[in-house]
Amino acid sequence: MILIFTEIADGAIKKSSLEAIYYGSKVAEMMGTNSTVLAIGNADEAELAKAGNFGATKVLHANDTKLTNPNSMAYASVLAETVKSIGAKVVITAKSSFADAVTARAAGALKAAVVGNVTELPDLSNGFQVKVSIFTGKAFADVNVNGDVKILAIKKNVVAPIESGNSAAVQNISPALADNLFAAKVTETIKATGMISLPEADLVVSGGRGMKGPENWQPLLDLADALGAATACSKPVSDLDWRPHHEHVGQTGVKVSPNLYIACGISGAIQHLAGVNSSKVLVVINKDPEAPFFKAADYGIVGDVFEVLPKLTKAVLANK
Amino acid sequence: MKILVCISSVPDTTSKISFTDGDTKLNKAGVTYIIGPYDDYALARAVELKEQTGAIITVLNVGGADAEPQIRKALAIGADDAIRVDVEPTDSYFVAEQIAAVAKEGNYDLILMGRETSDYNSGVVHGIVGEMLGIPSFSPVMQLDLNGNEVNMTREIEGGKEKLIASLPLVLGCQEPIAEWKIPNMRGIMTARTKPLKVIPAAGSALTTTEKYSLPAPKGACKMIPAEEAEKLIELLKTEAKVL
Incomplete structure (x- = not known):
């Protein structure tokens, strides 16, 4: 049985x-x-x-x-x-x-x-x-x-x-x-509501230090929203408290294997790749053409995330 | 107050992994071994608790003699003595069995380890140990404070975290930001050389054997899309990759 x-x-x-x-x-x-x-x-x-x-x-x-x-x-x-x-x-x-x-x-x-x-x-x-x-x-x-x-x-x-x-x-x-x-007592539960669960998600949009600050996350959130994707981040971003710790993907964070992982402004350190390398399709958007993440990616765009993200969101919404 | 900190000895997270002997053994040539990154957080928090409460820290490793530099490092960081169970750490149940045997003998108030090892990533050893000892276990714990016999913790849950109160004794799987990793100082390194390290034989037998290792298939070339035509990506994800 x-x-x-x-x-x-x-x-x-x-x-x-x-x-x-x-x-x-x-x-x-x-x-x-x-x-x-x-x-x-x-x-x-x-x-x-x-x-x-x-x-x-x-x-x-x-x-x-x-x-x-x-x-x-x-x-x-x-x-x-x-x-x-x-x-x-x-x-x-x-x-x-x-x-x-x-x-x-x-x-x-x-x-x-x-x-x-x-x-x-x-x-x-x-x-x-x-x-x-x-x-x-x-x-x-x-x-x-x-x-x-x-x-x-x-x-x-x-x-x-x-x-x-x-x-x-x-x-x-x-x-x-x-x-x-x-015997143990739970005294408080703090849970993000209305968010798509990261470990369960089929589609993930993730941001790194290239997002330049927590105040710049909106274009990434817009794309995630349009796709129905969960949001994630790299370790430096969670260490800097730009995003909550449960979004941290990588060797010492959540390991994900979605159908699609879109990395925005993440250079692709080996520890980050470890958390995402079983994703079916990896997309990398980075202004540095030498970013190591491109070597692991299926699709790449060399460019400014703040210009590329709105274009992607627009294309997703137009295709709906 | 007695704290047992269990550490694994694992390849550095930046290591390139390869295999030898017809893909039956890990190729250790050129690989630097470190204290498991999560175990290192557990150790760092234990040292802070020692500073607050005067606790005695024993560090435990289940592994071969090649793990001793990592054990000495843990002693240099602040553990008082060490035990090595002299056997290859094959599977979670088997490793937990060794830890539980040491724990029963030593009567520890708090047993800390990483949420998972960075080689097999199973994340179950702490729970198995807790069950074997008949005491509560929690993981992944990202904040830990002692108030006498009472333990205040924050545990990560899917999409958030929860605060918990429990009583000693406990087994906890730890992760950041429970403490910052500690670097041993010169005095620590000197005193670590003479701190006791006891080597004991294993009990029980392994429940799994590894037949063969393999590496993932190499990735094909990355298809580049010009930034000014970024919207084409969405079309390709739909029609070519078929993930949208």
Whole structure:
């Protein structure tokens, strides 16, 4: 049995989790077994049934009110109990820092092998082998995963789901929740509202020091808005507090793998490239033709970002 | 107050990665090894907490003898003693098992490490250790303050951050801006030479093995679009790259 751990946002399964469901159902097919989805927290039953569209037959929904706010320790306890109760041998999740926190504790409880940043379906011809991205995207490793329970965290865009039109049966579960899982108190949550989530985004527009100051971000925001893209930035920009830290993309920031990454005024230091090199298409706009980022790019424009960005926004809006 | 700081020894972030022995081993020639960048933040914050509370810092590495320069550097930055578990850090569960065994023995109040190592980027070791020890774990923590037994933290979440209060003991995965990286001074470097470094054998066995490594396919040439015709890019992204 394959179990897919999913994340919920606004009552529905997140897009990255739908990819994980599709990936999990493919692994189930390869192993001649079924896939079950675990959804924790407040979610709409009709939304959860959509897991069927991505290949799952069943959704287990734990919606105890104690689980409404994401709590990695409580979620991990539910995950580990579910793995045991349904006898799952493989757990799939979309890679995210919350999912990492959850699967880590579940792995500790289950003595499970955990592999992160999986980039392909497993090779089952000789044991259980997966390809993982290592050194922040600079290389790959083919890893043999042993252990009775295996947990795989997949990267975004590893599979392109084909929707079946099926619907999954949703069953409520009420796992036991020990009091000590809720020992920490969240006193404040500060979250940007109305923004497209960076790790989930298909399109990303990112700015570097070439934007020359936080007051100059509007042309970049306009393009992101026109495209429906998330916004990101380089490390110096977040260090200088021009943009919030959660937008920082790179070796020590968020790693993204969108369909399109547009870099504006970013020279392309190796540490920045590490966070974006698994993007499908990279566009670089920089006034310096020698910027190293052009070597990694698919499309390049040598020019002033403040002249180029409005032209791009205009073209996007005209094409709509 | 006892703090355990777990450090990885990893190639410098600017390193060019290549492989040898039929792509079965990392080519270490010309590669400079450093304390994992995130672990370095954890260490820096531990040293600041030591200055405030008089805490004792033990630095722990799971790795071969070639990690010792990085361990000595951590001692020079301000750790008091060190433990190296003499085994290749193959997979997250296995590494966590080593850390948990040391932690049980030493009874630490606070176990700090980076949010992830910069080689495998899995980001799960802290959570596994927390579960093995039966104590809470949080990551990625970007602010950490102690108030007696009470710990005030800020954790990054998708699209923002949250403030948390919890009690010791805890395991935390750290990231910037929890503290600024520290550079060892001459006195630190001198005293680090004589600080105790204990080497112990590993417990348990690895759950994964790596069969082969590979590099990404080289990128094709970058298609340049003149700035005065920038709008053409949007057309190409639609019709040629098909991403819009």
